[in-house]
Amino acid sequence: MSSEISNITSEPPNTDAVTVGSLNINDTELTLGLPGESRKLVAKRRFSVITDLKLGGNHRSDSIITKNSPSKEQLVGWPPVRSYRKNMTKSDCKYVKVAVDGAPYLRKVGLELYSGYQQLMCAFEDLFSCLAIKNVSNEMKLMDPVNGTEYVPTYEDKDGDWMLVGDVPWKMFVESCKRIRLMKNSEAINGSGMHNSQIFETTF
């Protein structure tokens, strides 16, 4: 056996098989960016395996390893999950983003998971653990008990208008809501007048 071992030498690999984090394969310039930087890109990317950087960003490499070179396509059998697990993202459920003024992260809620506004408010409490529901008659507000800041839930509807959460029947809200913003009360206008989008800066 040992004579056979001597036949094994360290050969240079046939290709330089390297991925660089989740580099957007459409970039023609090569950058060795840190994996986290790719998160700044807005568009979602599918998996890419850059198999030969020598080809200068040409994603159609001649690598034998991934001979189909699925740059934008999925690799067969990867990741190793059974096919019935492949699409677990709530294909049945409508998910909308929830932003909180002043918080650096977005969450998502599946509107169809809840049967009414009260449950939705509870969900906000859970998702943004610093907030608590403030019960004031039929107003729906959340509050940060630490500094007393009030947040009013608002949402952007199908027409692009920003509305107060709670004004319309629940089912209508679920159907028309595109995204939600918990707005600091100092910016909100009490009572009516919420229906015109010009009032708010909708910067996310």
Next chain:
Amino acid sequence: MTQSFPEEVLEHVFSFLTSHTDRNAVSLVSKSWYDTERWCRDHVFIGNCYAVNPRVLTRRFKEVKAVELKGKPHFADFNLVPEGWGGCVDPWIVEMGRVYSGLEEIRLKRMEVTDEGLEMVAKGFGKLKVLVLASCDGFSTDGLAAVAANCRNLRVLDLRECEVEELSCHWLSHFPDSFTLLESLNIACLSSEVSFSALERLVSRSPNLKTLKLNRTVPLEKLSTLLQRAPQLVEFGTGAYSAEGLDAYSSLAEAFSGCKKLKSLSGFWDVIPAYLPAVYSVCSQLTSLNLSYATTQSPDLSKIISHCHNLQRLVVLDYIEDTGLETVATSCKDLKELVVFPSDPYVADANVPLTEQGLVSVSQGCTKLHSVLYFCRQMSNSALVSISKNRPNITCFRLCILEPRSPDYLTLEPLDTGFGSIVENCKQLTRLSMSGLLTDRVFEYIGKHAKKLDMLSIAFAGDTDLGLHYILSGCDSLRKLEIRDCPFGDKALLANASKLETMRSLWMSSCFVSFGACKLLGQKMPRLNVEVIDERENLNSIPENVPVEKVYIYRTVCGQRFDMPDFVRIMGKDKADVYNLS
């Protein structure tokens, strides 16, 4: 030399040996022990159906009560084995039907099962008590109807992750009204409706029913009815766990609270969080909880898990997040097995805050943790080292970093030292799956330290043949090796040819193993089948130095198989090495 014990005494001693590895060892001691053992073995396990054939089985063992057979290689789960490859159970059923009239248990994994085969089972084995089909396909509800109608002694019908052609919802009605013996029914894999009234009647007349796993189409509103009929259940899988409004809540909660023996819960498709508290009354009893279809957020998951103080097995989606896993670490002190599946496997940036930290937390807090399957998007060597030091008792470690060849996200180095630490510290490790950026070095560590390793899965790893050589020459206990997309070629394979006979199987796909090497290996090793699986056209005209698409090498006592499709060739068996003529 005369035998010191009479056969009856030997048989009696052997009756205490239940593990097939012990039985196999005993049968190798001497010819007389082999003969005695074969007459009294009644549970037979065949890990690769092509390692033997049905006649070899029936010639050797005469009074078999339970058979377990496995067919396709593991990577078939991920669509790497083309359809039609093989693993059909029908020839086994024909032969066993001829000889084993007293057969009571059939367990099949990754085999092709036909309706005709199921009919043969139903009519040929009147004493059948257990039928478990795991990851099988090829049959329809017609076959199930035949089983239901004819297997008068059936206790267990378990369709685990099968693909069933669903022609009718009425197959359950084929269980006769007089049939009351059912103990376990798992139909979770079925996607169409089954007749609820048939199901309810069946449950009502099965006082011994301990396991009931419903499929997605059974509505939540009907669950309390079923639970009331079967409060003795130990394992329960719900259907879709959602309803309009909350009307069904209180009866459901009450029904669950009546299940004093319930230890395992699963199902939970389409979860509506408001309904989760209905199970709180049983949470403290649970030892197993499968929430891997519950697409709900971390706070909801954490709440239910925090009630499960006796949990030993948890399966969940990455929606649990690191914070949820911290809850697991503090609440589930008896946890032995953790599985975290990815919710959105194909998106590079799913923005789910589940990182390596979640696994580190569980490894710290759960001292009994020994089995891990974890999908995540980032990993570091330091985290792996911590995990290995926290939990040297880990026996099964499967880590899948979703992006192939991802380095340590902190240092950008390969994850060699991290995995090296796992194999060095976890001395009882029997199963390992690796991912991320890995060089030949990690294989050196594995070959040096992983002496108990039984199964190894490798993908997108390594630099040269040395990697494969380290594994084959170092891992003394290795029986199953599966490799995809690694730069391993002919040299290591040929140099370690004899090792392959000590293993059940080796799978290599998208590597650098050439046709010529496969032929040579097949020629040199008569007790190995070297199956080249290659779907390209004009295979006969491809030069010998070109790599094959896939090769599956396994030891066998019966040489060629005769059910190969045209994309499978067993190499090197003929003198002239003629390819499969078709």
